Amino acid sequence: MSTLAVNGVEIHVQVMEPADGAVWEGPQDPPTFVMIHGLGTDSLASWYFTLAKPFSEAGMRLVMYDLRGHGHSDRPPTGYQLDNFVDDLEGLLAGMGVTSPVHLIGNSFGGTIAFAYALRRPDAVAGIAVIESEPATEAWAKKMAHNLGRAAKQLPREEALNWISANRGRRTARLARAAGKMLSSTTLAQDIPASRVLSEAEISGVACPVLCLYGENSDLVVQAPVMERLLPRVRTVIVPGQHHSILVEMPDFVRELVLTWLREDCAVAASGERG
Amino acid sequence: MSADQAKILADISEMLHAILDDDGTDLQITMDTTFHEELEMESIDLVALAGRLQARYGNSVNFAQFIAALSLDAIIELKVGQLVEYIEASLEAAKADAPATPDPAGAVSK
Numbered sequence: 001m002s003t004l005a006v007n008g009v010e011i012h013v014q015v016m017e018p019a020d021g022a023v024w025e026g027p028q029d030p031p032t033f034v035m036i037h038g039l040g041t042d043s044l045a046s047w048y049f050t051l052a053k054p055f056s057e058a059g060m061r062l063v064m065y066d067l068r069g070h071g072h073s074d075r076p077p078t079g080y081q082l083d084n085f086v087d088d089l090e091g092l093l094a095g096m097g098v099t100s101p102v103h104l105i106g107n108s109f110g111g112t113i114a115f116a117y118a119l120r121r122p123d124a125v126a127g128i129a130v131i132e133s134e135p136a137t138e139a140w141a142k143k144m145a146h147n148l149g150r151a152a153k154q155l156p157r158e159e160a161l162n163w164i165s166a167n168r169g170r171r172t173a174r175l176a177r178a179a180g181k182m183l184s185s186t187t188l189a190q191d192i193p194a195s196r197v198l199s200e201a202e203i204s205g206v207a208c209p210v211l212c213l214y215g216e217n218s219d220l221v222v223q224a225p226v227m228e229r230l231l232p233r234v235r236t237v238i239v240p241g242q243h244h245s246i247l248v249e250m251p252d253f254v255r256e257l258v259l260t261w262l263r264e265d266c267a268v269a270a271s272g273e274r275g
Numbered sequence: 276m277s278a279d280q281a282k283i284l285a286d287i288s289e290m291l292h293a294i295l296d297d298d299g300t301d302l303q304i305t306m307d308t309t310f311h312e313e314l315e316m317e318s319i320d321l322v323a324l325a326g327r328l329q330a331r332y333g334n335s336v337n338f339a340q341f342i343a344a345l346s347l348d349a350i351i352e353l354k355v356g357q358l359v360e361y362i363e364a365s366l367e368a369a370k371a372d373a374p375a376t377p378d379p380a381g382a383v384s385k
Binding site for chain 1: 311315317318319320321322323326339340342343344345346347350
């Protein structure tokens with residue numbers, strides 16, 4: 001297993017080089033894609049078993065990592081504000097010697113990290129694709145406080161786990177148990193809602209191409225018009241019949257959308273504009 | 276089971292016990308053991324196993340290609356024996372490609 005010490009935390013990272021014989025067909029250089037997973041029970045495996053192989057066969061270089069506290073990365077007891085995760089991403093890429101602009105793809109909270117990183121390091125980001133995600137706003141922080149507070153209270157309870165096991169299956173119960181353990185052994189549930197948030201004016205400053213995917217039946221779908229209004233170079237796609245798990249449910253569909261976006265929307269940035 | 280398979284199975288068992296250390300696996304690992312249901316390994320643990328196997332066997336075996344080709348459903352069904360057979364076939368193919376050249380990484384033992 002390969003890990004890198006970043007900000008005092010061992011981060012589990014997996015790099016997948018372009019597949020043998022793969023040729024990138026876009027007009028720009030083959031992109032380095034940094035893949036950022038979501039909160040709780042998620043890990044880099046969500047990318048590894050969905051988009052990694054097809055993207056590497058399309059000629060891209062992939063960097064997948066486990067967020068602090070998740071997967072096989074270290075789990076410090078504190079330090080889970082959004083800026084801590086952005087620090088980790090910045091430190092990880094610096095530690096790996098990645099100097100040219102990267103594309104970021106983020107699922108759920110991973111997309112929230114991607115927006116924040118694109119604002120902190122506009123020179124280092126060539127484009128961001130987010131799935132079921134939104135930038136960190138005051139409304140986001142309030143929602144996260146509610147959801148994480150409820151999870152932190154319920155998940156460590158044996159009765160709640162038994163209910164999940166009976167109604168949602170053993171696998172979900174096992175994941176819920178792991179999430180409960182994370183929430184009871186770290187300050188994540190308190191730290192995330194206390195993160196520094198962005199104003200609409202700040203969000204408008206994300207100048208790179210952005211692709212936003214939302215499930216038609218997800219509560220996040222209301223973000224689509226907001227992103228259209230705020231971001232100068234955004235393409236939004238609402239996926240019919242889907243909820244929050246678009247990546248796992250429809251990896252082929254996501255792959256085609258992202259590849260098309262890379263070739264069409266991101267080509268301009270590579271040949272013309274700053275960054 | 277061939278002698279090569281038995282040796283590969285022993286290697287994998289050792290790595291699995293290391294990965295699953297605090298879960299107390301008294302379980303005897305066989306070709307039919309399932310990663311998910313019996314070993315209670317999540318998909319992320321399988322990624323970590325692939326990293327260890329790559330370090331052990333070097334470039335003769337492409338684990339990223341084998342593991343990442345699995346769908347999330349296929350992972351739930353995956354048995355230790357499938358991995359053993361893939362490794363054996365890859366090592367055979369590598370031997371056939373370069374019969375006279377010793378493995379530069381020294382990773383493949385006879």
